Amino acid sequence: MLKRWHSKRMAGLHELPTLEQVLRRQSRPPVCLYNYYIVLRDRLELETLLDFWLDVQQARVLHRRYLKQQQQQLQSKKSFITLSPTPSNLSHEQQLTHSLLLASSAPSVVTETHMAQVVERIYLRYIVPSAEKELFHLPLSMRDAITEKGLADDPVVYNQAQKYVYQLLQATWPQFLQYKVFMNLTLHQQLGRVAVGLASLLIGFSIEFSLIFLNFQPWHYRLSGIVPILFGVYCLISGLTGVDPIWVLAFNVSETTTFHFNRIQQPKVREILVARSVIVLSICLLITIILLVLFCAVPGKRL
Structure with missing residues (x-):
């Protein structure tokens, strides 16, 4: 099954522009000469x-x-x-x-x-x-x-x-395709999101543990930590995968340099990024739900 998935993924890459086309400026963002130069320079x-x-x-x-x-x-x-x-x-x-x-x-x-x-x-x-x-x-x-x-x-x-x-x-070339076809974030954006995600999770966990050890009742008070936990999970997962689902699904953009964007004009690239965005978004929601269920299920105990 893994071999079939890998062969299907490689077959899809054949529909993308080649290095020769990019060098001759015959391709469209994000697989273009400008983005190729940015990846060579920054990564x-x-x-x-x-x-x-x-x-x-x-x-x-x-x-x-x-x-x-x-x-x-x-x-x-x-x-x-x-x-x-x-x-x-x-x-x-x-x-x-x-x-x-x-x-x-x-x-x-x-x-x-x-x-x-x-x-x-x-x-x-x-x-x-x-x-x-x-x-x-x-x-x-x-x-x-x-x-x-x-x-x-x-x-x-x-x-x-x-x-x-x-x-x-x-x-x-394969590394460039990895960064611009399967990701839409720059390296600095990824590192920043990992740091922000960890900080936000720390805040969310602190809120949840405080509510547990102060034995706040009823239990739905523990949903107060949903915002920092969801935000932290989203930043952490998007930083690790290099994909921001909202930027892809809502705005159809790929980051060139930090907070500067190109519209995703290559149809195959958009298809790949949309599929990966749905997966990333699903993982974020699943992890958030699991964490909240655990925090809500733990009985309170006032210290």
Whole structure:
């Protein structure tokens, strides 16, 4: 039965977005790039891996744009020389238009110097010793290979490192799904709830034991502790499981950072969280009822 439940759970996960889709911003909260970064930063302390991968990917996109512009400029020069008169033979209005077109296109052009600066910035930020976000996870041989190749205007020098970092990100993916698909609370929220829950239970138990040892009659006076006990059980169970049933069932939200929320837009994630919320809520009510029955059933004895 456990194997069947586990296989069913894993089958459901196949309907969720993949790491590739999240990295390409093709998914919706809470399984999205923003939440992935938050989990890597706050729970796993591996956000540098994602920063590096995104920076290299952006450099690759910029380099493709640079190559495309080089080709376009070459083709335009050839066509201009062969088919168009020289600027000196143009009329005053045509020369002015030609100058304005060149000036308007200049700011959007990616130059070789710009590309070299982008590649160097990645090197200085992640690869050199004591860098701002030094990639300690990269093997030393891989970092040395990047240094030995030398930097140019092409981010291809980081290809091997980017693939290696992608494998490390894949290793973190199951943990991310655990935190954002099966939970809707942050780590700080969980810890805070456990502490508040224990404190509230202490208050509730103190009230109940006081009523028992003072032998208050009739017995229904002992229901006075129901509020702190229910609140304490709710905080404690939600903190331990990472699921707040009210936030899911009533507001359809998942916490990103403490008391900041995303709406749950992935249908499969909502389905899973709703099921877990019903279970958590049922457990909270059951534990509260059992505790109150025990406290009400114990005969009073004035000390």
